[in-house]
Structure formats: structure tokens, C-alpha cells
Amino acid sequence: MKIIESPREMQQTALELKRAGKTIGFVPTMGFLHEGHLSLIEAARSQCDVLxxxxxxxPAQFGPNEDLDAYPRDFERDESLCVEEGVDILFYPEGEGMYASDASCWVDETRLSVGLCGGSRPGHFRGVCTVVAKLFNLVQPDRAVFGEKDAQQLRVIERMVRDLxxxxxxxxxxxxxxxxxLAMSSRNRYLNAEQRRQALCLKQALDLAESLVAEGDRSVESIRQQMRVLIGTVSGAEIDYIEFVDDVTMAPVEVIESETLVALxxxxxxxxxIDNMVLNP
Structure with missing residues (x-):
């Protein structure tokens, strides 16, 4: 496995691979890899010549009071896992190389990114779209794999790819x-044993929504309130949002009549x- 730190070298390498007729698969991560990341790597591995x-x-997707400095990092472990998974190139750039000190151009999606995490984390998706666009330009992938756990991010990236x-x-x-x-996440490591147990309320609330829909309840307000009650029984759990949106347009819905993304x-x-589920009535 080759490790590349320079964005310029990554782009030159990718262009050489493309000229040689190679297909490139790509999995962008923020590191501290877990089984969720490895499943994305496995999905990409079978669909490309070079992974x-x-x-x-x-840094562009973190707000001023978020956990950028504390975000978990373990490059040696990540490197070992990538070798085991058959990764061909590990691109590991430094922040200074990715963003010019006077950078002034950004990629901003203005519809799908408005609510959910976009509402509670202003500027987050501008940072996500910008860095993914930059990574696409540097890596030149034919295929890129994104996880459904970050449901809004996935749909925003799909829209960016379509529109641009x-x-x-x-x-x-x-x-x-x-x-x-519990959905796998690098942030799970922040949880102590009691908090780890409490965190199960996210999936339990989603399961409750699914069962209510299966029983015939279609009222978003009714289902949301019952999810709030369930999470409210967990000491120390603080709801940021529970939202129901159309699975394609990400527009809020009041009645579940078609595939609906419930995200919290x-x-x-x-x-x-964060966690999510697609409800299908």
C-alpha cells in the first residue's frame, strides 16, 4: 500500500492511473476506522482496479464549539486496517495542504442541506461539499462509497454530483x-459504560417509529411525540432533532404516505x- 500526503502527488498519481485505463474506487473518511468504514472499503474493493x-x-465542517481538536485519531491503527483490507493508496493530507490560507471558493448545496444537521450545524454541509469536491478532483474516482448512517450527507453528495x-x-x-x-461511529468512543447503554435509545426510538407505521399510524406528530417520550426516559439524553422528511426531496412531511426518512x-x-431509518408504509 502506498501512502500519499501531498494533494499534488495524489492528483498526479490519479491522472496517471486514469491514462493507463485503470478504474479508481474511493472511500473518503475522517479516520479512526471501524467496521462501518471497513464495510464501505469492502464494497469499493470489488468495483475498481485501484482502491x-x-x-x-x-476543519471546514466543524463549527467553532465542536470537537475538531478532540476528534479521535489513530493513524497507525488505520494504516494497518487499510493494509488488511487491500487498500492500494492511502491519501493522508495535512490541513495546510488541502486549504490555502486565503481560500475563498466554497461549494454550497442549498436545498437538501437546510434542515436536520444542516439546521443545527450551520456551515457544516458547505464544508462537507467543498472537501468532497476537492477530494474528487484530487483522487479522480470512478466510484465513491458513502455510508447511509450519514443519511443527509449521502443525499447532499448525490445532489452535488448530479448538479455539478x-x-x-x-x-x-x-x-x-x-x-x-447502536450504529457504529467514531464518536462512540467518547461514551462511558453508562452512556453507551443510554445511547441505545436512538435505535429504540427508530424501531418504535417503524412498529407504529407497521400498525397503521401515519401521523408524524403522533410518532414523533412517542419517540420523544421514549428518549425522555433516558437520563442525560438531550434531543437535538427528530425529523421526518421525504426520502428523495428531504422536504418535511406531516403524514407518512411514501418512503420517509426519519432521522434524529x-x-x-x-x-x-445521529441515526436514521427509512420508513416504508
Whole structure:
């Protein structure tokens, strides 16, 4: 496996591979890899000649009071996992190389990114779209895999690719969960044993929504309120949002009549966790 730190070298390498007729698969990450990331890498591995994984904790998508400095990092472990998974190139740029000191151009999606995490984290998706666009220009992928756990991010990236004509096929990777149902996340390591148990309320609330829909309840307000009650029984759980949106347009819905994405963000202690599910009536 080759490790590349220079954005210029990454782009030159990618262009040489393209000229040689190679297809490039790409999995962008912020590192501290877990089984969820590895499932994305596995999905990409079978669909390309050369597999590139990037590790870059993108400062542009963190707000001023968020956990940029504390975000978990373990490059040696990540490197070992990438070798085991058959990654060909590990792109590991430094922040100074990715953003000019006087950078003034950004990529901003203005519809799908408005609510959910976009509402509670202003500027987050501008940072996400910008760094993904930059990574696409540097890595030149034919296919890129994004996880369904970050449901809004996935749909925003798909829209960006469509609207800006990036020649990249986006592949969706299913959510990977712990045996007890907790969605895998690098931020799970922030949780102590009690908080880890409390964090199960996210999946339990989603399961409750699914069962209510299966029983015939179509009222978003009714289902949301019952999810709030369930999460409210967990000491220390603070709801950021519980939102129901059309799975394609991301527009809020009041009645579940077609495929509906229910997404929630909940703080357990100081840790903000997200999860989601598509409800199909």
C-alpha cells in the first residue's frame, strides 16, 4: 500500500492511473476506522482496479464549539486496517495542504442541506461539499462509497454530483451496527459504560417509529411525540432533532404516505450521536 500526503502527488498519481485505463474506487473518511468504514472499503474493493482511501479530519465542517481538536485519531491503527483490507493508496493530507490560507471558493448545496444537521450545524454541509469536491478532483474516482448512517450527507453528495456533473458513481453503504443495535461511529468512543447503554435509545426510538407505521399510524406528530417520550426516559439524553422528511426531496412531511426518512440527533452527555431509518408504509 502506498501512502500519499501531498494533494499534488495524489492528483498526479490519479491522472496517471486514469491514462493507463485503470478504474479508481474511493472511500473518503475522517479516520479512526471501524467496521462501518471497513464495510464501505469492502464494497469499493470489488468495483475498481485501484482502491483509494482518504483520511482527513476536515476543519471546514466543524463549527467553532465542536470537537475538531478532540476528534479521535489513530493513524497507525488505520494504516494497518487499510493494509488488511487491500487498500492500494492511502491519501493522508495535512490541513495546510488541502486549504490555502486565503481560500475563498466554497461549494454550497442549498436545498437538501437546510434542515436536520444542516439546521443545527450551520456551515457544516458547505464544508462537507467543498472537501468532497476537492477530494474528487484530487483522487479522480470512478466510484465513491458513502455510508447511509450519514443519511443527509449521502443525499447532499448525490445532489452535488448530479448538479455539478462530477463523473463519479455514488454507491450507498448500509448502516453497520453493534450487536445491540447502536450504529457504529467514531464518536462512540467518547461514551462511558453508562452512556453507551443510554445511547441505545436512538435505535429504540427508530424501531418504535417503524412498529407504529407497521400498525397503521401515519401521523408524524403522533410518532414523533412517542419517540420523544421514549428518549425522555433516558437520563442525560438531550434531543437535538427528530425529523421526518421525504426520502428523495428531504422536504418535511406531516403524514407518512411514501418512503420517509426519519432521522434524529441526540446528545448523550457531551456526545452528539445521529441515526436514521427509512420508513416504508
Amino acid at each position: 483509494v482511501v482518504s483520511i482527513f479530519v476536515n 456533473n462530477f463523473p463519479v458513481k455514488i454507491i450507498r453503504g448500509p448502516i453497520v451496527r453493534e450487536p445491540d443495535g 440527533a441526540v446528545k448523550i452527555g457531551a456526545t452528539r450521536l
